[in-house]
Every structure is written in C-alpha cells, then in structure tokens.
Amino acid sequence: MTQWTRRNVLVGGTALTGAALAIGTPSAAHAAVTPPTIHSRAAWNARPPSGTLTINNYRPTVIVVHHMATPNTSDTSLAAAYAMSRSRQNYHMDGRGYSDVGDHFGNSRGGHITEGRAHSLPLLQEGGSRFVLGAHAAGGNTNSIGIENEGLYTDVAPPTAQYNSLVHLCAYICQQYQISPSTSSIIGHRQVTATACPGNVLFGMLPQLRADVATMLGTTPPPTDPQWPTVRQGDTGHNVRSIQYFLNHRGIATSVDGNFGPATAGSVRSFQSANGLGADGVVGPLTWPKLVVTTQQGSTGDATRAVQSQLTRHGYATTVDGNFGPQTATNVRSFQSARGIGVDGQAGPQTWRRFTA
Template sequence: MKNHAAATVRNRILKGAALCGVLALSMTLTGCFVPPDDLSGDLSNQGVVYNTVAVSAPPRTATPTPSPTPTVESVFNFGTNTIMPTTQPGVITSNGIVTVVTTPPGSIATTARPTATPTPTAAAVLKKGSSGADVKTLQRRLKQLGYYTGSVDGDFGDATEKALRAFQDRNNLLVDGIAGKSTMAKLNSSNAVKAAAATATPRKTATPKPKTTATPNLSTEYYLQSGSSGTRVRTLQARLIELGWMAGSPDGNYEGATEYAVKAFQKKYKSLYTDGVAGPSTLQTLYSSSAAKSSTPVSSIGTTLESGMKNSGAVKAMQTRLKSLGYLTGTADGSFGDATKAAVIAFQTANGLKADGKAGTSTLNRLYSDAAIAASSMPTATASTSVDGYTTLSEGDTGTAVRNLQKALKNKGYYSGSVDGKYGAATTAAVVAFQSAQGLRVDGKAGPATQRALFTTSSSTDTSKYTTLRPGDSGAAIRQLQTTLKQKGYYTGTIDGDYGSGTTAAVKAFQKKMNITPVDGIAGDKTLTLLYSSDAVDSDEYATLRPGDTGAAVRTMQATLYELGYYDGSRDGVYGATTQDAVRAFQIRNKVTPVDGIAGNKTLTKLYSGTAVAAAAKTTEYKTLRKGDRGDEVVQMQDSLQQLGYLAAVTGYYDDATVAAVRSFQSRNGLSVDGSAGQETLAVLYGSNPRAAY
C-alpha cells in the first residue's frame, strides 16, 4: 500500500511539473513575439547586429519573367549554441538592388508579403502582315478618322498600310506604315488630326514619279516604220519621250521625227541596225529595264515651236538639227529667238514648205527626215529660189532658163535680140524695162517676183510658159527643175543640171502623184506649170481624192472615216456618194474649208492627224464580257488593258487576272468597280483618253 501510495504521489508530482513546464514554455513564447521588421527605422538600437546583404537584380527585359526571391542565410552564435536565423524575402528597391534582412535568433520571423510592382506589358506592334482583333481596332479607328475606306477585316494589308501612312504624315509622325507606341498613342488621343482636315492646311507632298510607259505585248513580232500609225506607235513614242530621246506628246503617227529618234536610240547599240525601223530587236531593247536614256531629246512631236519659247528641250533639239543641216550658226540653247526663226524660214523655203517661221508637224517631220535638204545642198545660183521654183537670173547666166526668159520678154515686146540663152546687156535692158512697167524693183535681175509677173501675164500669141525639158538636156533650167523636185521630195540625187535617169524617175513620180498623163518622165509645159504652182503637193503629202476615184488610197480614207464614226458603208475603195457625204461631214466637224466633199491635202492631213475630231453622235454598242468568256472580243479587251499597263498577258480567256485588271482599270477611271467589262467600261477603254495604270 505504502509503495502504491508513493508511486501515485510521484506521478502526480511529475504531471504537475510537466504542466508547469508547459505553462512556463507558453509564457516564454508569448513574451518573445516580434512584429515584422520595419526596414525604414533605425536598426542601431535593437541590441543585435543584423546582417544586410545587397544582391544585384538581373536587368529587366521587355516582358520580365518573375525570378525566385533571393534569400541569404546568416548564422548567429549564442555561447556554444549555433542558431540559424529566419531569412526574410528580398526587397527590390528603386535602384534595382535586392536588400535581404534576416531576423535575429530567439524571435519568430513573420514574413511580410512584398507588394508586387506591376510590369508594363509591351504594346503589340502592328504592321503589314499582322492580323487579328488589334488590327480590326486599328482599322476601325482609322475609318473613324477618315483615312481608311476598306473593310474592317482584321488583315493588315496594302490599304491599311496606306491609310496608316496617311495618318502618320498628317499627324507629323514617322511615316513608316507601322503602328508602334507613338502612332497608337496619337491615333487613340483626342487631338488626332482627321483626314478631312488635310485640305485645311497645305502640306508638302512627295514629288510624283514619272509614269512608266506600259510595255506592249511583244510576243508577236511586228515592225513599226515610216507610215505606221495607231496605238503601238503612240506607245513607242511615249517610251522614247520617257527615255529622253524625244520631246512633246505622242500623236500615233510614225513620221520623220519618230524615225529620227529611233535611229538615235539604235546608234547606242552595236547589235541594232540604224535604219529607223522599230522591229522586234529594237522594241525588245527599247522596252527593257536597261534601255539607254538620253539627257537631251533629239527630236520633237505633237507641238508647234515658235518665237518666244525658252528653255525648251524640243527647241534645242530642233536647233541642233538645223545646225547640222547648215541653217543655224548660233548656239542650240533651247530659246526660240530671231536667229532660230530665220533659220526655220530658210529651211522651210529650201524644202518647199510654208515659210512662216513656225515649226509645226509638217516642218518638224521634214526636218528630221532623210529627205530634208541641207543648206549646203543648194546650188549657189539658186540662193534666192522661191517656194514656187523661180531662180534668180542675172547677167552672165546661160541656159534654158535664160532662153525662156528671153522668149517671154520678146513676146511682151521688151526684148528684140536673139533668143540664144545668154544673159547679156540686151537681156538686162529688157528686164529693166519690164520691171519699170510692172512697178517692180528695178535692178536688171530676173528674180522670183519678176519672173512670176512675166510668166503669169505672157502674151496670148504663145500660151506655153515653159520650154519642154527632156532626158539629155542640161543647164540652169534643169537645175531649177531638180531643185524644185528635191524640195518637194521627189528627187534625191545631186543638183548638177543634167537631165539623167534620176531626174526622169523624179518627173515620173511627180506626174503620177498629180495624175498628169502621160507619165513619161518628160517635163513639158503642163508638168512644169503644175510643178511651179501652189497646187503642187510634196511627195509625202496627200494627192487629192475626188468622187469617182478608186483604189487603196480611197480604201484607207474610208477605213479612217469609219473609225471616227463618219462612214458606215463598205470599205471597197470606191469614192461614191456615201464616201463624199462622209468627207463633207468630217470637213464640217473639223472646220476644214471648203466643205466640198473632196478630200484634198488639207482634209487628208487633218483626217490622218492625231487631232482629228470624231463624229459626235456615233455610239458603239459593246457586248458585256465577264469571267469565263473567251474569244476575239476578250483578246481585244486584254490587248488594250495590256497596252495601258493593267494586264501582263493576253490569253483570250477572261480569268481571275483579267478580272483583277478590269477592276483596277475601273477604279482608276472612276467607273463602277465590279470586274465585268460592260458598255461603260469598254467605251472608256476603247475611247480617246483612257487613264493608264500607275
């Protein structure tokens, strides 16, 4: 019992001691609570030295990835016991240093959760090729401001980029077509400038690049040469102008000026023949990206050059050509002054043109042609040859011309000597008497005015003005004949006064042109009278066509009248009543007089020029062409689109590429954009002034 009682007491004592120990421990723990460290306070009076470790934070990137909070372990020694203190999380300060503070032993460390500093999310950069909701938002905002007119589809394409560039330009931002931070900030601000305000404040615009000539379809070989006309010639001329070889504007007629420029271009390449003919090799080279350019035009078309023009490339080209022919001795400076006008008049006179000092189409084409007569080619005796072929004769001259002069003076009663072809004192006296009677300048020389008065008022006793000239003849009269034939483009030989085979061929050509019969190569009175009259036409001019005429010339005229809407009959080459009515209608609309239905040189020159006015009332009906169509009508449409730079290839099939080309053409020309070629689209496409692609 005693032992049991003792054991019970011992157990109770032990339990009480344990309870006291627990209570003591609890009290101890309760008294040791330490609040979280205040890093802003003074740590010098805490009675314990704290270890503070500075750790450099890694550099920030655009989108930083949270890294584990660095910790530092510090060891505190109390007597013989080593206690590991609680380590607190690091704190990142404003200067990028991580400060870690440890809690001394003997206390309970409570870790305060650091306040997370939000990391800015980098704004997405939108540019061409981007897509999604952000692009839609961009498009919608650009549309609100009036810069974007396309569909809000979330695809950043050409239209979106163009609109964005316009916005950047208008708002004084870097114009790069990329929606970066600055652009987006301005775009979404309340002071973003709207597109409508663009007209309120003038701004600088980029200088537009010259329009590139559309490369024609060269898959089919063709040749352009003197006498050619139409769209292909106009495209060729536009390319020559673009490359600097010509000045002016295309007229679609391949004449002297165009041929001259083509020759100049061909001379740049050893592989090309310098013949002035634009064949496959020349065209391939001309339309290539590496085609040779000229800093100064060598010819000009489509414009009239006249006094007062300054700093003109066309004038400079003309002056250069006049210098090469010996008519101008001054500087080719591009300014049309008195010296240039005098040179033009001299050239026109020598070449049988209207001597008005203005360089129009006829003068320029003759100037740049191989048929142009140089000043050095004119014989000394014909320095004062008039446009109607009269050569000044004076004492000492001999030959047929003098004989004709003496004969006419004798018929008038002024000369009583022998008709021997020798201009002596008696002939001079007769000329003086005639000049005095006619009120002319009295100098004893039979110049153009004197001869014109003498021969147009000859006595009725001899109705023939001229002595017949035949092959084998020679002398001044032959030189005069050759000079006039050369001026008018029929004769290309030397003016030597000998009536040879070349002169005979030239006379035949003139007779044929003027419908003189017989075409025998003999210059009789009828031939010479017409040759020296104002009715004589140049070899490159148009012979008059009249009702009753037939042949290729009539057929060509009918075809042109048909294209212009004046003629709807058969192109049969017969000049009948329908053709005459068409010519008369053309003359009325184009103000060509007289309105007689006869196609003379004046009418035909206007008809074949690039300025001929088409019939107003004629409207061509076109069949609507759509995707999937095939045939010649599609080929014609594709060829026109290709010539204007909208389409790459002519296939004869209305495919997706053709639809895209038609849509582009419609948009460029202010038409309804649907990709189908209807009446309105085709009328503009085949009209006189369709707008080419950019």
C-alpha cells in the first residue's frame, strides 16, 4: 500500500449523501467533450465522510493540478488505482484527521480516474453551478477543483496514459463548469500554497496541458493573462491602495493612502517572510498571487474595499464601504464581461490581473 507523507489541507464539509455509480450525459449546451470514464467512490469502496461536507452553490473557476508525491509505481492496473484511492482516503482521514479525501478526483499512473471527495462526481455531472468544497490547496479551496496525480514528478514526466487522462478530465471539468483553460484557471498547487507540488516537471507541462485542453474543447487557447505589475517603494495609486487593503485584510496594519512608503514596504516584507517569499518589500509576480484574496457577494472588509476601489478606478461607480453587495457584484460582472473573461461576479486572481493591468 502506498504510504502517504504529504498534504497540508483544510477541512471542508455537505449534507448530500450517497455515491454516483456512472458518468451522466453533459448538458446539451456543453456537449463537445465526451465524458471520460470516472470510477465512483462506490467502485473503489470508499468510506463515508466522517463529518458534514459543504456544497458551494456557485461555479468553481480554477483547476488545481497536484502530484501525490508517492512512488512512481509500475502497476498501472485499475485495481492499483482503486487501492491508491483507498490509501489516499485513509491517509487523509486517519493520518491527518480530515473528514474525507481532500481532493475532488484522483488520476492514477495508468490513466484511471477516480472520484475523490464525496459528491464530486454527481455535481460535476450536473454541469453548472455547484461543487463540493475541497481540502486540497490551503487558501484556494473556495473556488477550485483539485486533481491529484499519482506519482512524483520532480524529475520525470507522468506516463502518457496519465497525461492523456489528465487532459480529458480537465477538458470535461472546463466544459461542465464553463471554465476557460487559461494561465489563471489551470494552475499548479505551488501557485496557491508554498509547496513543491506538482513537481517541477509536471508544473512545466502546464502550458501544454492548457493548450491540449483547449484543443479538446474545440477552442483556441485564450490570450495569455496580463502579467502582475511590479509595485515598489515610491509608487502611488490604486494598485498601491489595493496592496494596502490586502495587507490589512491579512492582519498587517497598514495605512491605506495610495502611497508606497517605507511603512508599506515594511508591511510587505513582513507578509513575504510569513509566506515563504523573498522579503524584498517589492510586490511582483510571486507576491501578488499570495496577497490577493478572492471575494464574492457577501464578503466584507478590506479585501472587498480593494475590489470596490479598483472598480471605481475603472469607471464603475461603486461605493467603497467594504460590503460586497448586489451592486458590487453587478459591477464586477460588467468589468469581467468587458475584459472577455468568465463572468461569475467573483473577484479572483483572473479578475485581479485585469484590475491591476
């Protein structure tokens, strides 16, 4: 049996029960990708969750790719995939004390896809507006689907069968949840949490993965997302103000005045040190993704003020009151539509790249 040695995850939870036994037919509006074979929890004899799981009543916008950091076994049978799924669940529940498998789907070295967290498969089959809250990427679970790939891909690439099944699964998820396969929607675990996952080799394959997913979807790959700006001491303006709002949200008291002075630089260095980043006081491509907080209707506080301030900057009249209400959500959707990105009313990394461009 595989011995599990990693994963720093959060516990999520739902009131749904039971396991799906087969893949359903995608909706008529999204029928380009034939559903891959996904083996249900019942097939691999999963244990029931030990606690209540949470169903999010909105679409996920991100797919997080992981490797399991387990031995690169030569046993590529379906039976081995089932055993891997049981081992993964036992590790998460017994070894780590979680209520269930942390990720949504597993992908074995033989290319066998298995359902992970309870309810992941039937909600994917619904195709649209709900998914179970996972526990696979601390800080990024609220808007993402997690895929665990069996093996260790620090120095070697995954087998062809496993890569092909990953492409197929990602394309199906994108189809069902209307996710565009961009650089900010199919990402590696290391882009969310300080970790080596999914390994240097598999991480380096993500651009090809996105392109292959786009091909399977019958679309052209979307334009590359704008790069995060580099903001440093001496700069002024809305991006500085957003940084200051986010620092406050993260618990680092910072004056919100739009001026990147020595105090703001010190706050940035404190944040970077606490998050495993080089503490240079400069907010660039490595710091922005750690600093930005995904907000949506119902969110409150400084992270919401950051959104409202940026909306005002871009010409969307928005009261900066820290309450993410219907008008803020409407303005976010309008901004997203005007920028040609997924319109979901959530201010996540993809939207923030465009706010700060």
